Every structure is written in structure tokens, then in C-alpha cells.
Amino acid sequence: MTRFTLDGRDVEAAPGETIWTVAQREGTDIPHLCHLPKPGYRPDGNCRACLVEVEGERTLVASCIRAPREGMVVRSASTRAETARRMVFELLLADMPGPEGRDATAPFARWAARLGVTRSRFAPDARPVPDHSHPAMAVALDACIACGLCERACREVQHNDVIGLARRGAAVTVAFDLLDPMGASSCVGCGECVQACPTGALLPKGVLDERGHRAAPPAREVASVCPYCGVGCQLGYRVRDGRIEEVVGRDGPSNHGRLCVKGRFGFDFLTHPDRLARPLIRIDGAAKDPADCTDPSRARGKFREASWGEALARAGDGLRVIRDGIGPQALAGFGSAKGSNEEAYLFQKLVRTGFGTNNVDHCTRLCHAASVTALLEGIGSGAVTAPFTAVEDADLIFVIGARPTENHPVAATFIKQAVARGATLVVADPRGSELDRIATEILRFRPGEDVALLNAMLHVILSENLHDPAFVAARVDGLDGLRAHVAAYAPEAVEVQCGVPAEPIRRVARLYARSPAALTLWGMGISQSVHGTDNARALIALSLVCGQVGRRGTGLHPLRGQNNVQGASDAGLIPMMLPDYHRIDDAAARATIEALWGATIDPKPGLTVVEIIAAAGRGDIRGMYVMGENPAMSDPDLAHARAALARLDHLVVQDLFLTETAALADVVLPASAWPEKDGTVTNSNRQVQMGRAAVAPPGEVRQDLAIIVAMARRLGLDWTYAHPREVFAEMAQAMPSLANITWDRLLRENSVTYPCAAPDAPGEDIVFHDHFPTRDGRALLVPAGPSDPAEMPDAAYPFVLTTGRELEHWHTGTMTRRAGVLDAIEPSATVSLAPGDLRRLGILPGGWIRVTTRRGTVQCASREDPGLPEGVVFLPFAFREAAANLLTDPRLDPEGRIPGFKLCAARVEPG
Ligand SMILES: Nc1nc2c(c(=O)[nH]1)N[C@H]1C(S)=C(S)[C@@H](COP(=O)(O)OP(=O)(O)OC[C@H]3O[C@@H](n4cnc5c(=O)[nH]c(N)nc54)[C@H](O)[C@@H]3O)O[C@H]1N2
Ligand SMILES: Nc1nc2c(c(=O)[nH]1)N[C@H]1C(S)=C(S)[C@@H](COP(=O)(O)OP(=O)(O)OC[C@H]3O[C@@H](n4cnc5c(=O)[nH]c(N)nc54)[C@H](O)[C@@H]3O)O[C@H]1N2
Ligand SMILES: [Mo]
Helix, strand or coil: CEEEEECCEEEEECCCCCHHHHHHHCCCCCCCCCCCCCCCCCCCCCCCCCEEEECCCCCCEECCCCCCCCCCEEECCCHHHHHHHHHHHHHHHHCCCCCCCCCCCCHHHHHHHHHCCCCCCCCCCCCCCCECCCCCEEECHHHCCCCCHHHHHHHHHCCCCCEEEECCHHHCEEEECCCECHHHCCCCCCCHHHHHCCCCCEEEHHHECCCCCECCCCCEEEEEECCCECCCCEEEEEEECCEEEEEEECCCCCCCCCCCHHHHHCCHHHHCCCCCCCCEEECCCCCCCHHHHHCHHHHHHHEEECCHHHHHHHHHHHHHHHHHHCCHHHEEEECCCCCCHHHHHHHHHHHHHHHCCCCEECHHHHCCHHHHHHHHHHHCCCCCCCCHHHHHHCCEEEEECCCHHHHCHHHHHHHHHHHHHCCEEEEECCCCCHHHHHCCEEECCCCCCHHHHHHHHHHHHHHCCCCCHHHHHHHEECHHHHHHHHCCCCHHHHHHHHCCCHHHHHHHHHHHHHCCCEEEEECHHHHCCCCHHHHHHHHHHHHHHCCCCCCCCCEEEECCCECCHHHHHHCCCECCEEHHHEECCCHHHHHHHHHHHCCCCCCCCCCCHHHHHHHHHHCCCCEEEEECCCHHHHCCCHHHHHHHHHHCCEEEEEECCCCCCHHHCCEEEEECCHHHCCEEEECCCCEEEEECCCCCCCCCCECHHHHHHHHHHHCCCCCCCCCHHHHHHHHHHHCHHHCCCCHHHHHHHCEEECCCCCCCCCCCCCCCCCCCCCCCCCEECCCCCCCCCCCCCCCCCCEEEEEECCCCCCCCCCCHHHCHHHHHHCCCCEEEECHHHHHHHCCCCCCEEEEECCCCEEEEEEEECCCCCCCEEEEECCCHHHCHHHCCCCCECCCCCCECCCCEEEEEEEC
């Protein structure tokens, strides 16, 4: 501790604290512009707004960067300091637009007013022209004071490296890339700069009035969580007149105030004219035509609006008739990973006790099902062993089959910061990505060859004795079997198969094994494969043999996809598992839940997503309830999936829009979106977080929770849940994982990690320090592969088609294609090809391409992607006009029951 005097008082500074921080803590406000006291922002001391006087020093000092010395005497409010600060503001004000055009809400204006600086005696410089080229943000550099905060926001916080300060001296200016208009630059639209700008030179367009001025921010800011991905960024909705006007990042454990383009600018889908406002019932005799899925608005005329009473009666009774007439196994439900934990819990309870079947699943099946299968088998738990923020403590970060800069952009900022700090980054992926720029090692291997690659790494580690024998002896079984299995996988033996030479495989294996702390992050490239479980097994084995789990900076982290896929899975939205992953065929576990529910549960595991669709196609499943999923876009082999959905006797869809799935429904129930409801969600880091309603749903839209309860009552259950907190309380009884986490605690703290040892203890970030949650506490190494390969290219279909996502769009596009900014950035489908392939096809980027597989054909514009290897084409699955899943192969991984979305054989032609 350093003792010094501040304005006549004795104060103490902890190591690392500056004069400014201590003053702030002591309740003394010192003006600041270029300094943003938020995580990730380094003080820079360039704007001079925070000058203070230090006894014995000739010049005033910038308090935001000056560390106090023992015995120092600081005066923050001396006449000299205050005069100097006023002069700083007056000089800066000279170049600003008049009060008319200034952002009166920005820190600059607020400080200037407090200091009484309203006019400047200095002459202004030339006025830069405003730049409105970006769909989401307005740049008015006349208000810029060149404080550099936006540059630090872009380069040091989000690590996007777009903004710089160009030119020198008085001419210094903020530049996007090489002085490009913001909209033409490589800006990814995260809005961090806008959030940081202290003057209003950078503003979200959404807050500007017709004259381009910003009104005073709305008084109401509602603290909640982002509805998009599993990162679970905490955010604040600023609400005016019942509308979300602006979204700001809040300091949550997984985002530290950061957001991405979707979380900041992707909310106007809530008020899009397509939003369903009243229940719809299919008009008698109006045929269900799978062709309606190509443009659901065509199906609108086949529905009539109905009252809630009629719609619920129709929806519930249709299911009841099937249950009572044909039997419970003819029914199935798809719950949602986009809703709350409470909704997911009630949904599975409804299917299990109201329908009487375990045919309940959700998008986790298309997502990390293979990872979870392998994790449960290997270490007894399907959740992450460490949060992705643990990359801060890692020496080596291994990212395989994931594209975090696009799909988990805020998690990516932590990776990028860790690399800037000195961590080694290894990226293994068939397709190049943004992260490659900062990677130490890149293994760009052939699609589908994960098992060969990872087994080769295991081969190197075990044959060179680089594993951690003490860890294995104490905590892991199966080493001998694994050693024997990988003996055949010398890198030299599989290098052709992998498409990566032996040497880098050996190098990466050694790096990983020798690293004092290595953390593995993986995504869909591992799991969405017909041998996804084997892929994950090999990855888990790698971590276990090297002891890279259970310690600081180590761990296994499958990056979870949907905002609540972790929570929905925990809550039991899985056909073979009850809440907390108790197997449905475990009689004791079933008895516990049966006692809690006062109901009996079918002991037979239910069917999974793709199996349910297949059963519907055969006529074995006759009725379905689909809430917050869009299988008519997200399932593989859509021609079959859509035909199967159309064949159902009764389909109830509960969604925000008339989706491709809803186009085949008998009853469509209009539901609340995330910013319209209260509820909890669980992110990739096992953080249970509180979501709060910010706006009212439109029209007659009802809360999802209330709709599920009403459906349950139509099916004969006497449910009375009136508020999510009642559901949470019951859930906590069914789920020991929620011990010490209560609704009230979440209201207070916003986020609590499970497992959590006491009502006042923080949860455990890193788990399995000394044992795994298996029967004997030991982990199991399971040898992987060789398994049946996916549909590989051949003479007729010589390309590999891989599918996935883009930064701006969410899955099947229902929300993001109706969000103005996101739609403006990525308005239409494109298929990406390697430059060489485009050339060979004789097509310029943008030219039309036809992609055909054994399932179907789509056509769309082409895009050049130098990151793609030749022979591989990439199609996102967000666009109905070129629906990727018309092409994909429905074959499943035998254990995870997940389809191989990442790989099938395709023909690619100009078209
Ligand atoms: N912008 C945006 N973000 C999202 C989503 C979204 O729709 N849009 N969806 C969310 C959801 S639910 C999920 S699950 C996550 C998914 O996030 P990611 O896991 O990052 O998903 P993908 O981009 O589908 O695929 C990941 C990577 O797998 C690679 N890959 C392809 N084939 C193979 C292979 O054979 N082996 C290996 N190892 N890699 C391969 C691809 O090149 C790609 O880089 O994103 C979440 N975040
Ligand atoms: N080809 C290909 N296919 C894939 C993948 C791939 O990589 N390639 N990835 C797979 C993966 S990982 C996933 S997770 C799935 C995702 O598949 P889906 O879950 O089917 O996709 P979404 O578009 O997220 O569908 C969510 C639906 O919920 C609605 N919705 C949103 N919020 C709410 C709410 O609060 N209440 C209600 N009632 N409805 C709401 C939306 O409008 C939308 O219709 O797709 C899978 N399909
Ligand atoms: Mo997912």
C-alpha cells in the first residue's frame, strides 16, 4: 500500500492504482475523457482532462496514468488544476459543433457543463464531413477530440484492429482502415467504439432524431442478457416509448461490457411487421404443402386469425386426441434453447407427463450432442470444465472446429487478449479464419479427418512420453488401450489422409503436451459429424493424458451455441435424460422425479430430433408441438424433413414469426421474444443469469411460459404456475446442480456459476480439481475410430460441401434477417469458394453458382474465400432462398445421433 495525501486527506493506493482511481474510490470526481474505467481499457493520459497538481512538480500531471508515490501531496481541486482543465475543455470545444449539433448526453458535454465551459474563445478548424456509410453507426468527426479511446476499444479491447489515429499533430484524425468510410472498412460492427466515445463523434444511428441529433437517453435501462449466442453477454436495454432504442454492454462475467454486432444492433426484429400478433388456425381444407416452406408468406392465406381460447383448444385437443386414440408414442415435442430455463423445464415436463412420452428434444441434438455424449462417457459431465474466460490464465489455447470471431465474437475477444498477453494459439480447422492472423500454429487439415489428426497427436505424445503419468495414474483409466490404439497413427502414416505434413502435427502435439496450462475450445467442426462422438473422444483423451484439465488455465470447453442450450439441456430437454442428466432408464432417478412431479414417467428413452422427423415421415409420429425451433430450415435433408412435417395429423408451432415450420402447422401460437420476458438462462460458462423483460410483446402475443401452462391444462394437467420464479423453485428441487442458486439471488447478483457451494459463495469456475463426477471419480480414455466415413467426394460429386454460419445471421434467419442493420450487412445468400475453384469454374466473385448434392440443388451468388481449401465450398444455413439443408446428409453419428452437417459430397457448377 502506498500512502499519500489527496486534497488534504490521507489516502492509500493499492498496487496498480493511479491517482485517478484512488480519487474515484474516495468519492472525488476528476474529469476524464480519454480514460474509460472499464475492464480492458488501459489509461492513456492523452486528453489532459484529468490534470491534477502534485506538490513539488513543475507541471500538472495526468491523474489517470500517474501512480501515487509514498508521501505524495496531490491537489485535485487547486485553482491551477481547475484552470488548466477548463482550458483543456475550451480548446477541445473550439472544434466541436455548436450546442445544437453536440451530443448533450456524452461525457464531454456533461463534464464541460460541470466545469462551466460553454463557449470557446478559439477559432475552429475545418469541419470534417459526417460519415453515414455504416448501417448502424454515424461518424461525426467534428465532435472528435482525438482522445484515442475508440482506437483502444477497437484494438485493445475487441482486437478488431480497424480504427487507428491517422496523420499527425493538429491534423490527427480517427481512421477506419486506410481512411476508408466506416461502412466500407473491415469494421465488424461490434459498436465498442460507439460505447466508448466520450463526445458523440461516434453514435449508434438508432439514437439519432430526424435532424441527426441525439435526444437525451431514455431514463429506463433494463439489465438483461443477450438472446443470441451461448456467450451470454450481459446488456442493458435502453427503452423509450416501449421500444428498445439502444443496447449497451454491461459488465457481466462473460463479456466485461463487450457486445457483438447482433447483441448491440440486432433487436428491431421485435417490431418487424412480420411479427405474429394473434394466434392462427389452418383453414379447413387448406393443404399442407412443403413448397410453402420456400416462402412461408405464401402460406399466410391458408390460416385465419383466432382467439386464444379457440387456438389453445384446437392446439391442445389435437394432441390429446392422438395421445388417447393412437398412443403417447405418436407424439413428440421440440423445445427451445432460445427461451428460458423455466420454459425448457416446463416443456419437457409437459411432454413427459402430459403427452406421456420421452420424445422430447431440441437443437442440442444438432449441435453439441456428440460432445456431450463423449464428455459424459469420459468424465461424467457434459458441461465445460472451465469458462472460456480461463484463456486469460492459459499458456496454450487450442481452438479446433470453431470460428469464435464470427460465432462467439465476445469469447473471441478474450482469446485475442490472451494472445496479446503472450499465450500460444493453435488453430485446427479445414477453413482459414480471422484467428489465423494471430495463431502460432495452424493445422489446416482435411474436412472429416479429426480422428486421424488427434490420434496422431496422441501417438506423438504417448510414444515420446510427453503425457502426464502422475495425473493419469491418479485420475484416468484406459491408458494401455489408448496407447495400443494410437500406435497405428504415426503422423507419417496419416499425413496424406489429414492433408497436413507429419512435422507440424508433431510440433503441435509437443507444444500442447509440454504447455504448463492448455485450454481446449471446440465447436461444430468436431461435433457435427457422423463420427462426432469419436472426434470428441480423441480431443478429450488428448486433454486427459496431458493432465490439461482441472487446473487454472486448463480445461475442456465446447463452446455452447444457443443462448440457453446449456440450460435447456440441464433442464432435461433431452429424450434419454431427466433434469441434471439422470438417465431416463435409471429407476432410482426416475422415482425421485416422479415423487416430485406426482406423475409417472415412461422408462423408455425417447427419440431424438432427426429420428422424430424420420418417424413422422413414416407416419409413426402423428402429432408435434414445436416451440422456438425451426426444423423446416435447421434439420438435414429438408425435402424429407418438410414432407414429414407436412404429413403430421397435428402440428402446433409456437414462435415469433410464421416460420418455414409454422407454414406447415395446424395451429400457430404467437409467443414472447426474449427481451419481452423474465427468466433465467445458462451460458457456455455454466453461469446462470437473470433475463428481464424490457418491452411488452406486441398485439395479443402471450408469454411462452403461460402458453406452455395453458397447453398442459388442455392436456389434463392441473398446472397453476403463474410466474417463472415458481418454476425456478421447483427446478432447483429437481436439479442439485442449482444448489444455492435462487431466483432472488439471481435478481441481486444477475449471474451465478454452478456448481455453487454456499448461498453466499461464488460458483466454481473451474471444476474437477481432484476427481471427476463418475462413479469412481476417475476419467476414462476411450479410443476413437476408425469409424464409418461421411459421404466423401467422388467423380459425380467431386466437392465437399460444408455448412455453418456468418457473423450477422442467426441460424435460420428468422430474427436477424428481420433486423435492419444485420440484414443490410448480409442481405442475401452466398456460397463461398476458394479463389482457384472460382477461376476454374470461370466465375467472377458474385457470379451465380449451383450446388447439387444427392438430396437437392440450391442456387445463389458466389463469394471468394481464400480461407477455403480448394475442393471445399461453404454455404450458411440462414437463407431460405438457398436453404443449405436441402443439400445436407441426414445420416447420424451412431452415438450422439447428430447429423454430419459439416461434410457431404457436392457438385458445383456455374448457374
Ligand atoms: N453469428 C452467429 N453466431 C452463432 C450462431 C449463428 O447462427 N450465427 N449459432 C450459434 C450456435 S447454436 C452454435 S452451435 C455455434 C457454432 O459455432 P462454431 O462451432 O464456430 O460453428 P460453425 O461455424 O458451424 O463451425 C465451426 C468450424 O468448423 C469447421 N469445420 C468444418 N468441417 C470440419 C471438420 O471436419 N473438422 C473440424 N475440426 N472442423 C471443421 C468450420 O470450418 C468452422 O470453422 O455458434 C453460435 N453462434
Ligand atoms: N446445415 C446446417 N444445419 C444446422 C447447423 C449447421 O451448422 N449446418 N447447425 C445446427 C445447430 S448447431 C443448431 S443449434 C440448430 C438451430 O436450429 P433452430 O433452433 O431450429 O434454429 P433457430 O433459427 O435458432 O430457431 C429458433 C426459432 O425460435 C424462434 N424464437 C426465438 N426466440 C423465441 C422465443 O423466445 N420464444 C419462441 N416461442 N420462439 C422463439 C425463432 O423465431 C426461430 O424460429 O441448427 C442446426 N442446423
Ligand atoms: Mo448450435
